């Protein structure tokens with residue numbers, strides 16, 4: 128596919144969603160959602176609020192052509208790589224954990240597979256920007272960041288740019304991270320909802336094939352989302368740290384948070400709408416897709432060109448550093464939530480980020496370095512022992 132055809136397809140996909148959102152939501156609010164495309168060579172997108180708080184929303188999303196071009200090329204290369212994995216090789220055998228070695232869904236042809244990864248990834252990016260706008264994160268950041276710099280006053284929320292002019296620290300960084308995760312949550316909720324709406328439409332797929340097509344689409348979605356965050360991360364895995372700095376959370380941590388949201392919400396919805404996939408199947412499906420993306424990325428895009436499990440999902444609760452990172456995030460979100468609910472423009476309450484009680488208990492139970500037994504030893508020692 129030529130670059131120009133990729134841009135055309137992206138404009139159609141995003142244009143259709145914009146049109147629908149204007150008809151179903153913005154028109155009722157007396158507002159408008161617009162989309163702008165930029166030619167600047169950036170792997171990025173951003174959201175802008177052009178209206179004042181309390182007035183009908185005039186929202187704008189700006190997407191870079193470079194982002195959609197890169198997503199398409201990554202999707203194409205991923206599929207080619209997966210098809211070329213030699214049978215019975217060590218890499219091939221890694222798939223046995225998931226019950227079979229099928230690496231790409233059989234219900235789509237080659238072009239449909241690339242297209243589905245592409246559409247899933249760019250739609251998710253678009254929904255993430257909508258997430259910022261629905262919750263008016265420009266206003267939230269200005270109110271909660273306790274910062275008097277001009278940067279905090281802006282209504283533009285920039286995304287997916289590897290470098291920033293100003294590296295945020297302290298409260299400003301914390302508020303920025305929290306709003307990013309809240310926008311991710313809205314995006315994923317939107318995405319899952321739209322996916323189910325799509326597959327339950329009898330014109331799209333009939334009853335007999337519904338579960339197979341749904342699992343194919345979930346698999347390709349996780350591939351697309353992984354590629355997006357790997358691209359944002361770069362060739363060296365950024366290791367998680369509990370320190371909150373910069374405008375965005377670690378891309379690999381974001382992926383760790385987002386993928387479970389897919390199977391958690393589909394599992395929950397499955398109790399109401401029978402989509403034919405149980406929790407175990409959903410978890411395996413997402414895990415297998417994440418493995419495929421990790422294999423592709425680490426064996427093609429890193430210096431060593433070998434499988435690097437630091438890119439692989441390990442489960443959010445397994446890393447104390449990530450849990451520690453999430454402690455202030457949860458507290459800050461609790462502080463913000465009442466105000467977010469007040470100014471949120473539209474959307475189901477299920478799109479608001481939430482942390483379950485058991486999750487809260489788990490993260491608050493993490494002992495920070497220096498407060499565990501090692502800290503007591505130090506505190507109990509006479510002062511001169513430090514010399």
Ligand SMILES: [Zn+2]
Pocket residue numbers: 255259284285286307310
């Ligand atoms: Zn964002």
